[in-house]
Amino acid sequence: MPNGVPPSSDAILQxxxxxxxxxxxxxxxxxxxxxAALDHPEARLPPVIHIAGxxxxxxxxxxxxAGIEGAGRVAHAYTSPHLARFHERIRxxxxxxxxxxxxxxxDECYAANEGAPITYFEITTCAALxxxxxxxxxxxxxxxxLGGRLDATNVVAAPRLTVITPISMDHxxxxxxxxxxxxxxxxxxxxxxxPCVVGPQPEEALEAIEGVAARVGAPLLVLGQxxxxxxERGRLVYQDETGLRDLPLxxxxxxxxxxxxxxxxxALRHLELGDAAYEAAMRRAEWPARMxxxxxxxxxxxxxxxxxxxxxxxNPGxxxxxxQVLAALxxxxxxxxxxxxxxxxxxxxxxxxxxxxxxxxxxSIPGEANTLAADQTAAAAHAVGMRGATAQSVRAALTAxxxxxxxxxxxxxxxLYLAGSVLRENG
Numbered sequence: 001m002p003n004g005v006p007p008s009s010d011a012i013l014q015x016x017x018x019x020x021x022x023x024x025x026x027x028x029x030x031x032x033x034x035x036a037a038l039d040h041p042e043a044r045l046p047p048v049i050h051i052a053g054x055x056x057x058x059x060x061x062x063x064x065x066a067g068i069e070g071a072g073r074v075a076h077a078y079t080s081p082h083l084a085r086f087h088e089r090i091r092x093x094x095x096x097x098x099x100x101x102x103x104x105x106x107d108e109c110y111a112a113n114e115g116a117p118i119t120y121f122e123i124t125t126c127a128a129l130x131x132x133x134x135x136x137x138x139x140x141x142x143x144x145x146l147g148g149r150l151d152a153t154n155v156v157a158a159p160r161l162t163v164i165t166p167i168s169m170d171h172x173x174x175x176x177x178x179x180x181x182x183x184x185x186x187x188x189x190x191x192x193x194x195p196c197v198v199g200p201q202p203e204e205a206l207e208a209i210e211g212v213a214a215r216v217g218a219p220l221l222v223l224g225q226x227x228x229x230x231x232e233r234g235r236l237v238y239q240d241e242t243g244l245r246d247l248p249l250x251x252x253x254x255x256x257x258x259x260x261x262x263x264x265x266x267a268l269r270h271l272e273l274g275d276a277a278y279e280a281a282m283r284r285a286e287w288p289a290r291m292x293x294x295x296x297x298x299x300x301x302x303x304x305x306x307x308x309x310x311x312x313x314x315n316p317g318x319x320x321x322x323x324q325v326l327a328a329l330x331x332x333x334x335x336x337x338x339x340x341x342x343x344x345x346x347x348x349x350x351x352x353x354x355x356x357x358x359x360x361x362x363x364s365i366p367g368e369a370n371t372l373a374a375d376q377t378a379a380a381a382h383a384v385g386m387r388g389a390t391a392q393s394v395r396a397a398l399t400a401x402x403x404x405x406x407x408x409x410x411x412x413x414x415x416l417y418l419a420g421s422v423l424r425e426n427g
């Protein structure tokens with residue numbers, strides 16, 4: 001602590017990056033060791049809603065949180081990754097964690113860990129649980145980071161409820177090379193006697209989830225079996241064994257958000273939070289970089305006639321969802337600015353969108369060691385039938401597109417890391 005000034009949260013987070021040689025190393029041993037040293041904050045949380053899945057986890061969590069708050073209750077929320085600032089990951093009793101509080105819990109976890117190997121995600125998850133255990137709230141919303149069974153969030157013995165959103169191929173090097181294997185890992189959050197809301201799934205994934213549920217004794221609330229949701233005449237219609245609800249469409253765009261909304265409503269109905277919660281879940285949810293319209297800020301002002309959007313989806317399921325959104329928007333020449341990680345299925349992500357766009361301009365993700373080179377992303381675009389080019393930056397790509405068509409629609413997409421960079425640049 002030079003000159004008596006405590007280290008910032010950024011400085012402590014940087015130290016934490018050096019505690020383990022791997023960014024991802026799935027096991028719970030290190031987490032249990034640190035939680036024990038912290039006197040088990042995971043055992044002192046408000047009732048937990050634990051959310052796993054490949055796509056839609058964050059959006060579903062945002063709608064559940066909006067519903068809880070609409071019912072006059074308070075929720076903690078833990079999500080990842082962050083976009084612009086780490087603080088976004090930890091929402092304590094409805095408010096992003098303050099810098100002093102974040103610094104304090106990070107410092108406490110770093111000291112309790114005593115230099116032992118632990119990944120960045122593991123130790124920061126312990127910090128979030130510590131912050132939540134010390135502040136009263138009605139619920140705790142935990143979003144799985146990767147997988148489920150061995151994820152650092154999977155340390156709560158008896159959650160109030162679990163949720164599994166749509167599963168698709170992603171992170172195969174860690175979770176398995178088939179949908180069934182991936183689904184078994186996601187279903188690792190199931191607990192005996194704890195109900196699980198299950199969103200839309202491929203048949204192979206649903207069978208795997210049902211197999212895990214049968215083994216552990218977890219009752220399932222499955223789309224199409226126990227609840228249904230649909231858009232009808234510009235409204236959302238939800239139905240389960242307790243009746244039907246006619247609600248506004250979710251403020252989050254896309255047909256896939258109707259299904260995410262259904263899972264959120266199934267969760268809120270199980271919690272018996274009432275009509276105010278259901279309305280608020282549809283009207284008040286906020287989730288950045290999920291078809292987020294950028295209408296102000298330096299990037300938007302650099303191309304004033306352009307309709308500018310941002311989305312952080314990055315796998316084939318997200319690409320298919322975006323294709324549906326683009327198809328439903330009013331007709332307008334649409335161009336992508338895309339940057340992706342080298343661990344992703346780039347052609348699988350881009351292929352569904354190809355019929356709906358005029359071109360793709362590829363960029364490398366600033367400051368990201370695992371970025372896919374822009375020329376490789378452009379080559380993948382060519383491979384699925386898109387016109388592809390490269391640019392040095394998002395701003396350069398946007399300026400070039402606006403120069404050719406000042407009233408184009410532009411979607412910046414391909415990675416949450418790129419989305420974070422864009423949000424920081426756009427201020």
